[in-house]
Amino acid sequence: MSDKKFVGEDVTDIRSVNKVTGATRYAADINLPGMLYAVMVRSEYAHAIVKDIDKSEALKVRGVVSIVTYKDFPGLHFGTYVHDQVAFTSHPRYVGDPIAAVAAETQEIAEKAARLVAIKYEILPHILNPEVAFKSEKIILHPDMHTYKAYAGFFNYKKSTNVPNHMKVRKGDIEKGFEESDLVVESRITVPPIYHGNIETHACVCQYDPDGHLFVQSCTQGPFLLREMLSSALGIPLNRITVLHTAVGGGFGGKISGNIEIRAAAIAQRCEYRPVKMALSRREEWETVYTRQSLIGYYKTGAKKNGKIIARKVTLYWDAGAYADYEVSVARSAGFMSAGPYDIPNVWVDSYAVYTNKLVATAYRGFGCSETTFCYEQDMDIVAKKLGLDPVEFRLKNAFERGMTNVTGQRLRSCALKDCINLVNEKAGPEPEKSGNCVIKRGRGIAVMHKFTVHTVPTADIVKLNEDGTITLETSAVDIGQGSDTIMAQILADVLGIGIDKITVVPIHTDYSGYGWQTAASSKTFFNGNSTIRAGLDLRKKILHYGSMVLHIPESDLATKDGKIYSISEPGKSIPFSAVSLGVFNEEGGQYGGPVIGYGVFTVEDGSFLDPQTGKGRKPSAFWMFAAMIAEVEVNTETGNIRVVRLVSANDVGKAINPKMVKGQMDGGAIQGLGSALFEEVLINDEGKVMNANMHDYKMPTIGDCPDEVLSMPVETQPHPDGPFGAKGVGEPAMACPAAAIANAVADALGVRIYSMPLTPEKVLDALEARPS
DSSP: OOOOSSTTSOOOOTTHHHHHHTOOOBGGGOOOTTOEEEEEEEOSSSSEEEEEEEOHHHHTSTTEEEEEEGGGSOSOEEOSSBOOEESSOSSOOSTTOEEEEEEESSHHHHHHHHHHOEEEEEEOOOOOOHHHHHHOSSOOSOTTGGGOOBOTTSOOOBTTTTBSEEEEEEESOHHHHHHTOSEEEEEEEEEOOBOOOOSSOOEEEEEEOTTSOEEEEEOOSOHHHHHHHHHHHHTOOGGGEEEEEOBOSOOTTTTSSOOHHHHHHHHHTTTTTOOEEEEOOHHHHHHHSEEBOOEEEEEEEEEOTTSOEEEEEEEEEEEEETSOTTHHHHHHHHHHHTTOSBOOSEEEEEEEEEEOSSOEEOOOSSTTHHHHHHHHHHHHHHHHHHHTOOHHHHHHHHBOOTTOBOTTSOBOSOOOHHHHHHHHHHHHOSOOOOOTTSSEEEEEEEEEEEEOOOSOOOEEEEEEEOTTSOEEEEOSOOOSSSOHHHHHHHHHHHHHTOOGGGEEEOOOBTTTSOOBOOSOTTOHHHHHHHHHHHHHHHHHHHHHHHHHHHHTOOGGGEEEETTEEEESSSTTOEEEGGGGBTBEEOTTSOEESOSOEEEEEEOOTTOOOOOTTTOOOSOSSSOOEEEEEEEEEEEETTTOOEEEEEEEEEEEOSSOSSHHHHHHHHHHHHHHHHHHHHTOOOOBOTTSOBSOOSTTTSOOOOGGGSOSEEEEEEEOSSOOTTSGGGOOOOTTHHHHSHHHHHHHHHHHHHSOOOOBSSOOHHHHHHHHHHSOO
């Protein structure tokens, strides 16, 4: 491997020029000859049975080409982890559930015709609260749940209930732990659903060849997962489906699972090989697609007077919405994160995914990490205060270190959590002065977190040497704005010894790109970084072999640098990569080798599932991420308004491949977390209808809401032994701490605590009014 020249440097995003000039092409920008426009017909009710559907009036509208309904695609199920959905349903389980779709010559015609499709319903009782749904015996939303196909380890369902997954963690003796505690604290904390808020809404174009081959262009985070879901939903073999990945205008987890692509591909079957575009408006996106799940969490923590936590019991009710999609994975993952990054001898966790008649919940930047951090970090401050301990020292006393085992039994091979805590505490400086009887109260709060990734997801990358010595990289990592294309180019440039300007990273095309199931769980730098290294080493081995034949120098005396193969002992002897791009030709015109291609695969061979009864497993996560943040706030006790003054964060990243991009992820995560802490909440009325599906009524943070200072510090004191150059992930941990740190800062300022997101002015004033005099 060549000397590091690009890894660790602030390389500018290789996609930035096209982005800032408007040249980047997104799915909604695609316009093809003869293209049709598709619109879905959705349920008006949260729970119902379709008794009859009449499309006759809609078919009379000039320009309508096709209308498909649940009758056209019976019996084929799909889903990410649980196959509990169909393309179009006769049993809608939330307001917005797709029942039919219309394809027409224009968007306006399709929308008009969709309004004319007449549906007769039998209205059924609905249920919106996950804790109520958990206990319900009368309203069972998926009575055939036990027949669903699902991934092993993610579908520990409870038959004849609304629970598609129950994650258990059992460590030590929980009752004995509480008996031995000097202090026991209990709390109930709630988190509402929020939107992903990606600028680009869901969009795709689907078209069939006359031979039945399906081509899909989509802004998906998981092209290969989407291909799999299309196959399941429509009964088409994988080799007859091609997914072409378009640029992604933000995802945050909301574009992992297939959704509109399934429906657009379904109606395209009835459109005589014409391309069909489906692109959602902002209102339709927010009324009918995905949210981050809501949570009701119960925490009980026992500690000794010396500040050692010895017991924690957790019960979590995750609102999956109408279909389990990713939520069974969230309940699983959040379950073994929910006790926090602390060495606790006795832990008991029950984490339930629960069906309700609401929008489908899916992955959202952390798989339940931000929500559980909001819970356990408030619990930590409550315990520290009651014990009279400094909240920073209390966390340091209990925090994980490298070599410890967590609740799953996995040994931590890289953990710089204490370094993160000490760094933010140092950089935050002295505590802000308390403001006495003034209207403006000041406070400071700390929060720390840990986050898993997947235990293994095979990734494959392909590197091609072009005739002129340049390089083409076909990576299976999807660049959703986090900069993975640039990261992979930096890694490959150093492996090969070539300038980054000589490397082109091409969009994913499932027919020829290397395999990668999805981009999620802050996994791409680690997984695809490793498979890119292996692909680069494979190609480098070949060009050194060919170079040895041309230069008549042993391979052991050859190296690569600046796009050349050169002699280590006699650096003046060299040839460019281009000289061996097609192999080696002899004097008679014969050829040895051929076009040079490198192939690299990475998996975690010792990864493991979790025991469904105990939550134990040798290695359920390829690596663990850690972070700490301190927030400072000012609270107006007359208006209830909260102003975040400072956010100081440190993330254990192992190695920052691109420090500027890492800090960008941390800055963005800090502000996104601030939004969930103070403003964001999807409001759903008693009938299951969304009430604020627009950017006027759904408040997201703007530049005016940003703190005076956002200080983001990557910590590189413990490189991961398996990571590419020691790197781990950073995208999700960046968002995990802000809500908890801000909540703790508000409690510090006011002397009263708010146990639910968002921390609105109304909640502040209510808390102050309820405060004992």
